[in-house]
Amino acid sequence: MVEKQYIDIFTQYRKLIDENSAEGLNIYRDEALREFSQTGFPSKKLEDYHHTNVAKFFEKDYGLNLSQLGKDFNPYASHICDVPDLSTFLFFLVNDLFYNENIPVSKLPNGVYVGSIREFAKTHTDIFSKYYGKIADVKNNGVVAFNTMFVQDGFLVYVPKNVEIDKPLQLINLLQSSVDYLANRRILIIVEDGARLKLLACDHTVDSSNFLVTQVTEIFAGKNAKVDFYELEVNSEAVVRLTSTFVHQEASSNVMVNNVTLECGVTRNNYRVKLAGEHAEASVCGLVVAEKEQQVDNHAFLDHAVPNCTSTQLFKYILQDNAIGAFCGRILVEKDAQKTQAYQTNRNLCMSPQARMFSKPQLEIYADDVKCSHGLTTGQLDEDALFYLRSRGIGKQKAYDMLMQAFAAEVLQHIRVPSVRERLLELLEQRFKGEVSRCGNCLICK
Amino acid sequence: MANLLNIENLHANVEGNEILKGLSLKVNKGEVHAIMGPNGSGKSTLASVLVGNPNYEVTEGSVTYEGKDLLEMDPEERAGEGLFLSFQYPVEIPGVSMTNFIRLALNETRKYKGLEPISATDFLKLMKEKRELVELDKSLSNRSVNEGFSGGEKKRNEIFQMAMLNPTLSILDETDSGLDIDALRIVAAGVQKLRSKDNATIVITHYQRLLDHIKPDVVHVLYKGRIIKSAGPELALELEERGYDWLIKDFD
Numbered sequence: 105m106v107e108k109q110y111i112d113i114f115t116q117y118r119k120l121i122d123e124n125s126a127e128g129l130n131i132y133r134d135e136a137l138r139e140f141s142q143t144g145f146p147s148k149k150l151e152d153y154h155h156t157n158v159a160k161f162f163e164k165d166y167g168l169n170l171s172q173l174g175k176d177f178n179p180y181a182s183h184i185c186d187v188p189d190l191s192t193f194l195f196f197l198v199n200d201l202f203y204n205e206n207i208p209v210s211k212l213p214n215g216v217y218v219g220s221i222r223e224f225a226k227t228h229t230d231i232f233s234k235y236y237g238k239i240a241d242v243k244n245n246g247v248v249a250f251n252t253m254f255v256q257d258g259f260l261v262y263v264p265k266n267v268e269i270d271k272p273l274q275l276i277n278l279l280q281s282s283v284d285y286l287a288n289r290r291i292l293i294i295v296e297d298g299a300r301l302k303l304l305a306c307d308h309t310v311d312s313s314n315f316l317v318t319q320v321t322e323i324f325a326g327k328n329a330k331v332d333f334y335e336l337e338v339n340s341e342a343v344v345r346l347t348s349t350f351v352h353q354e355a356s357s358n359v360m361v362n363n364v365t366l367e368c369g370v371t372r373n374n375y376r377v378k379l380a381g382e383h384a385e386a387s388v389c390g391l392v393v394a395e396k397e398q399q400v401d402n403h404a405f406l407d408h409a410v411p412n413c414t415s416t417q418l419f420k421y422i423l424q425d426n427a428i429g430a431f432c433g434r435i436l437v438e439k440d441a442q443k444t445q446a447y448q449t450n451r452n453l454c455m456s457p458q459a460r461m462f463s464k465p466q467l468e469i470y471a472d473d474v475k476c477s478h479g480l481t482t483g484q485l486d487e488d489a490l491f492y493l494r495s496r497g498i499g500k501q502k503a504y505d506m507l508m509q510a511f512a513a514e515v516l517q518h519i520r521v522p523s524v525r526e527r528l529l530e531l532l533e534q535r536f537k538g539e540v541s542r543c544g545n546c547l548i549c550k
Numbered sequence: 551m552a553n554l555l556n557i558e559n560l561h562a563n564v565e566g567n568e569i570l571k572g573l574s575l576k577v578n579k580g581e582v583h584a585i586m587g588p589n590g591s592g593k594s595t596l597a598s599v600l601v602g603n604p605n606y607e608v609t610e611g612s613v614t615y616e617g618k619d620l621l622e623m624d625p626e627e628r629a630g631e632g633l634f635l636s637f638q639y640p641v642e643i644p645g646v647s648m649t650n651f652i653r654l655a656l657n658e659t660r661k662y663k664g665l666e667p668i669s670a671t672d673f674l675k676l677m678k679e680k681r682e683l684v685e686l687d688k689s690l691s692n693r694s695v696n697e698g699f700s701g702g703e704k705k706r707n708e709i710f711q712m713a714m715l716n717p718t719l720s721i722l723d724e725t726d727s728g729l730d731i732d733a734l735r736i737v738a739a740g741v742q743k744l745r746s747k748d749n750a751t752i753v754i755t756h757y758q759r760l761l762d763h764i765k766p767d768v769v770h771v772l773y774k775g776r777i778i779k780s781a782g783p784e785l786a787l788e789l790e791e792r793g794y795d796w797l798i799k800d801f802d
């Protein structure tokens with residue numbers, strides 16, 4: 105049993121784990137262990153994991169950094185981000201450790217905290233204990249339980265009531281290790297009533313080692329809060345990335361989650377959004393461009409618990425070579441959630457005969473006055489459009505690129521920060537030209 | 551006059567059915583040829599074969615364009631050589647902006663001819679000039695290619711692209727269908743202005759009315775995959791009056 109070795113490590117090194125973390129995180133470990141011992145990692149036998157055999161990935165030997173030793177390189181020195189407006193608030197997680205030095209001093213509004221989750225747990229115990237682990241349920245979720253057992257640090261943003269951070273924050277998740285490495289990171293985003301936050305998180309791989317990443321993100325949006333959470337993955341093919349993003353929305357809040365996978369190894373993203381207050385709006389979008397043997401599996405679960413909420417899902421995949429894509433989108437409209445509007449769209453292109461797409465829309469509706477829809481298509485590029493472009497002198501490859509760009513761009517059009525949107529559109533274009541080894545002028549990734 | 555296009559004994563299939571059955575046609579520079587004929591006679595197939603639509607298979611015959619074997623070329627090479635088709639049903643391409651599309655098309659055909667890409671200023675100037683030629687609304691250039699365009703806008707957009715790319719041989723495939731009188735006048739005037747002694751046009755149409763505006767040098771009648779009659783512009787008028795029956799009865 106693959107779980108046993110991790111339970112042994114956990115038990116053996118529990119003291120080391122606790123010492124290098126914070127009490128606020130430590131108190132969750134026992135329950136997580138209990139759940140993990142019962143549930144284990146999800147295997148292919150579970151319907152929701154047919155296309156991603158999570159248990160298998162943990163069979164490999166990975167190094168852990170339980171002493172939380174810092175890295176001797178300064179990411180700020182080599183990272184030059186050329187996205188306008190983004191360089192102001194830039195933060196790094198190196199593997200699973202918040203990089204706490206050399207942070208450029210920039211003026212954040214009063215009361216705002218951006219930084220290490222571990223430090224926040226020590227200094228703001230009240231707020232921390234109110235939110236941490238509250239929606240990332242360890243029950244029946246082996247990966248979240250595992251993450252909760254081992255996690256020692258991560259990233260936290262706290263935006264107090266009615267405060268707006270006008271410029272977007274950027275978090276860069278770096279995977280850097282000369283040996284195979286297992287990173288467990290945690291992200292907690294607290295945006296209180298009437299507050300606003302825009303965050304772009306970029307995942308990059310610095311070294312050629314094998315990496316396994318678990319990432320658990322909890323996002324709390326208070327009444328009338330507005331949160332934009334954008335994720336860009338440009339990882340090496342030796343990375344397995346398992347993310348679980350939980351969103352809790354109070355009344356009239358507005359949350360946008362938009363995840364773009366441009367390069368990866370194996371990626372599984374879970375989203376669970378609970379619309380808990382009336383008139384809340386949620387958008388969950390995903391764009392996947394995968395080639396070679398890459399695999400991307402996105403699961404979205406939108407839970408309409410109260411009336412008058414709106415949710416939109418838009419997921420698009422472009423699969424080349426032997427790439428495998430999977431999408432499962434579930435909409436749950438609970439009994440009293442009348443006047444719900446929930447829309448789901450999944451469109452996929454298989455660019456080669458070997459590429460495979462598995463798609464599963466699920467609607468579960470217990471209210472009788474709702475507007476729900478789902479649309480799903482998987483196919484090839486429009487031959488007529490291709491010929492039209494070629495007949496105007498545009499060569500086959502450029503015509504393909506143009507049509508793929510147009511297909512994919514729809515997801516990026518939903519991004520509400522113009523600078524981020526423009527930059528990602530450019531990156532996408534580079535991706536189709538096979539040039540997206542690094543973003544702009546950043547020197548970090550080799 | 552210099553020969554531009556020489557089609558000899560062309561046979562072509564679509565989905566296994568032979569549509570063109572030994573068609574021959576010569577077009578010289580400076581000429582306008584009209585191709586008329588009843589539905590299903592092979593007019594659109596001829597247009598599609600000439601621009602290299604992969605759904606059509608040529609089984610016999612040859613097409614020489616400026617001395618080169620046209621059938622050996624990819625569609626984009628044909629465009630580079632100066633061939634242009636105004637589509638009967640222009641394709642909508644969501645997400646591809648008109649401006650990006652036409653800029654790329656222009657620069658790719660220029661590259662084929664060994665020319666540098668057009669400068670941004672010259673491009674905008676050219677856009678404005680050609681847009682005005684077909685009275686195409688400025689806002690359409692910011693939209694996706696043909697997406698949500700009205701029937702008339704789509705056809706004007708085809709002629710706009712033709713004006714931008716300045717082809718040597720233009721094929722207008724029922725460009726008049728679905729056009730009201732005003733749009734027809736605009737389209738025809740646009741085509742008329744683009745005529746020169748160095749280029750040629752093949753006009754595929756059912757009706758005389760477009761030929762009132764674009765005066766053809768030769769009118770051909772295509773029937774059952776072959777040209778059964780060629781004559782001067784007066785033939786179009788006669789067809790308008792008498793229909794096709796008197797001509798085709800010998801070929802049924």
